[in-house]
Amino acid sequence: MTIPRRTLLTTALAAGAVTALPGPAAAEEAEPEPKPLQPYASYWFPDSFPEGREPDPGATWRSLKAWRAADDPDLPFNTSTVPLDPRRRFTPTPTNPTARPDQARLSALVSFGPTARNPSQGSPTADYYALTHWAYLEELVFWGGSSGEGIVLAPNAPVVDAAHRHGVRVLGNVFLPPVAYGGSLQWTRDLVQRDALGRFPLAAKLIEVARTYGFDGWFLNGETDAAGDRQLAADLVEFVRSLRRAAPDLSITWYDAFNTEGHVGWQGALNDLNAPYFRHSRSLFVDFRWTPAKLAESAAYARRMGRSPYELMAGVDVEANGWNTREDWDAIVPATRDHVTGIGLYRPEWTLHSLPAATRTPTQFHARDDQFWTGERTDPTAPSGPGNWRPAAQYLADRSTVTTLPFATTFNTGHGEGWYEDGRRTGDSGWNQLGLQDVLPSRRWEVRTRGARPQVGFAFDAAWRGGSSVLVSGDLAAASPAELDLYRTRFQSRRAEVVLTYRQEEGSAAVEATFTDASGTVHVLPLHPQRTTNGWTTSRARLPRTDVHALGVRLSGSGGPVVWRLGALAVYEHPAAPPQPPAQVRITGRRLTGPGVAELRLRWRPVPGARHYEVHQLLVDGTRRFLGGTASAAYYLPAVRRGADGTSRTTLEVRAVSALHASSRPSPVTLSW
Incomplete structure (x- = not known):
């Protein structure tokens, strides 16, 4: 290693070995450029780094073994705040006769962005895979990793928060890549290294990361061949066993690749070569090389182990062809007999990326995504297609988490082309x-x-x-009302109030609320309009004392086309007071990125009962501009713009928002230019 001249001089001066020569005073060193403040989702190598190469552009190599939560400046931006409560999730009576409530489950491997430079808290674009069909998922794997960036990935907080609200587990990813893709067997050895007491320090780190960040376990994907090193294979079995034993609350899924003979040999089955790994895991992702016979044998093998065959996820690769993927569905989820195994969908974000990137819109994406999950007609009561595709609604019973009151929704999908408050646009960018x-x-x-x-x-x-929002359009006749089933629920009403906010845009339709009782009977509730705001009507109805198993709306037209929009639904026994405003709001990082433009990091104290927080910029005319929101008590703003009047101070406001979407008073913080 070449030692810089400055280091040599400093060392020599400290030792008294060099006499300083007279001359002009050294010029004062320039201040280093401030580092960008954008936080990204975390990724690491287990311990050692790649040899003989540089990091991929934008990547920073980090060691998981050396990671400490106290030293991680991005941790507040990467921590999930919505806990997973599987007790709230239930399976209602299926809406079609082919959906099974207690058989196959579905896991999805999704890449939401690159390994490096995947923003921690979203970004200023609506062009994003905003997954919404959580009702069919058991587990989501935060897919990614590469030899030039990092191979251990922690999911970013927004993905975990959304999944947990719908009762879905989220797993981080450990990817030991093939040598052909830059993989190194040293990383497998790093992963299974032991300390002086025989413990696995990297297993402890994986547990610490999952619990600190707030996600639910790990997907272990070993694809680096060990050239028949059976001892390393045995060490890896012990590593998985140690991980599971030390953290039985975490979920482990093993990918069918590395086997007990020390080779990467994709079995397409559960058998003697991968059963020891499955024994200490919650589930096995069966490689795409399965056949009908192999899956049937795997199901029988799982039963002999005392395990459910639905803990085997038969891989279905939809990355390239989506619903045009040719698959032998009857080998996994036959229509006329019990399901054989579960399903592991690889890269369902095809529904976004198969659209032209330059012109696709959120509306187009969600229409396509609905077809992928519930069929060509987007009708889960009779799901089929497109073509030979078998959508999840055809074989899986949906699940719900609406079990307690209060409950509220504004049908926010987690992305948009603008931001609205009380029907008025307060944010103009995606x-x-x-x-x-x-x-x-x-x-x-x-x-x-x-x-x-x-x-x-x-x-x-x-x-x-x-x-x-939810848009309904079509010809509606008074004699043939349309009942839109919105939520399957399991709560008891003690005269709870239902509040709907909607807008009539074309034609006319009478609007009523509906609920379904425990017997399956649908009841209609007359609505009583309360107010109109910016063209939106808010109406109320009162539920009786009863068990409520579904909520919806009924529209009755008078003939001719109708366009009607639903903006919000809330159900509560008593209106709750808004949350307290956030305390100790402060700017913890600031960097100018251009004339009159700065990026900021904000922090504040968490507010009990807050669902999320919203950040606005107060404008000179007294109005406010939406800048962003988060479920965390920390937020990164990529571009705060100075007012057009050249003011020297810009006021930002942070509000806490409750489960009923009631906002607190603002907590201001000032940015001085």
Whole structure:
């Protein structure tokens, strides 16, 4: 290593070995450029770094073994705040006869962005894979990793927050890549290294990271061949066993690649070569090389181990072809007999990336995504297609987390082309932040009518609050009302109030609320309009004392086309007071990025009962501009712009928002230019 001359001089002077020569005073060194403040999702190598190469552009190599939470400046921006409560999730009676409530489950491997430079809290674009069909998922894997960036990935907080609201586990990813893709067997050895007491320090780090960041476990994908090193294979079995034993609350999924013979040999099955890893894991992702016979044998093998065959996830690769993927569905989820195994979907974000990047819109994406999950007609009561595709709604019963009151939704999908408050646009730029996503309707879209079925979908050109709303359009006759089933629920009403906010845009339709009782009977509730704000009507109805198993709306037209938009739904026994405003709001990082533009880091104290927080800029005319939101008590702002009047001070406001979407008083903080 070449030692810099400055280091040599400093060392020599300290030792008294050099006499300083007279001469002009040294010029004062320039202040170093401030580092960018953007926080990114975390990624690491287990311990050692790649040899003979530089990091990929934008990547920073980090060692998981050396990671300490106290030294991680990005941790407040990467920590999930929504806990997973699986007790709240239930399976209602399926909406079609082919959906099974207690058999196959579905896991999805999704890449939400690159390994390096994946923003911690969303970004200023609506062009994002905003996953919303959580009702069919058991588990989500935060997919990624590469030899030039890092191979251990922690999911970013917005993904975890959205998944947890819908009762879905989220796993980080450990990817030991093939040598052909830059992999090194040393990283496997690093992972299974032991300390002086025989413990696995990297297993302890994986547990610490999952618990600190607030996600639910790890997907272990070993694809670096060990050239028949059976001892290393045995060490890896012990590593998984240690991980599971030390943290039984965390979920471990093993990918069918590395086996007990010390080789990467994709089995496409559960057998003697991978069963020891599965024994200490919650589930096994069965490689795509499966056959009908192999899956049947795997199911029998799992039962002999005392395990459920639905803990085996048969891989279905949809990254390239989406619903055009040719698959032997009857080998996994036959329609006329018990399911054989579960399903592991690889890269369902095809629904976004198969659209032209330059012109695609959120509306187009969600229409396509609805077809992927509930069929060509987006009707979960009769799901099929497109083509030979078998959508999840055809074989899986949906699940719901709406079990307690209060409950509220503004149908916010977690991204948008603008931001709206009380029906008025307060943010003009695109955005994505899944941590702001509401609990969304699970059956999209179940409509009961004797007439023509209207079109239903998410729309982004107007909203009551957030970035999206539900748009219903079609011919509606008074004799054939359309009942839109929104939420399957399990709560008891003690005369709870239902509040709907909606807007009539074309034609006319009578609007009523509906609920379903425990017997399955649908009841209609007359609505009583309370107020109109910016063209939106807010109406109320009173539920009786009863068990409520579903909520929806009924629209009755008078003939002709109708366009109607639903912006919000809330149910509560008593209106709750707004939360307290955030305390100790402060700017913890500031960097000028251009004339009159700065990026900032904000922190504040968490507010009990806050669902999320919203940040605005106070404008000179007294109005405010939405800058962003987060479920965390820390937020990064990429571009705060100085006022057009050249003011020397800009006021930002942070508000806490409750479960009923009531905002606190603002807590201001001042940016001095």
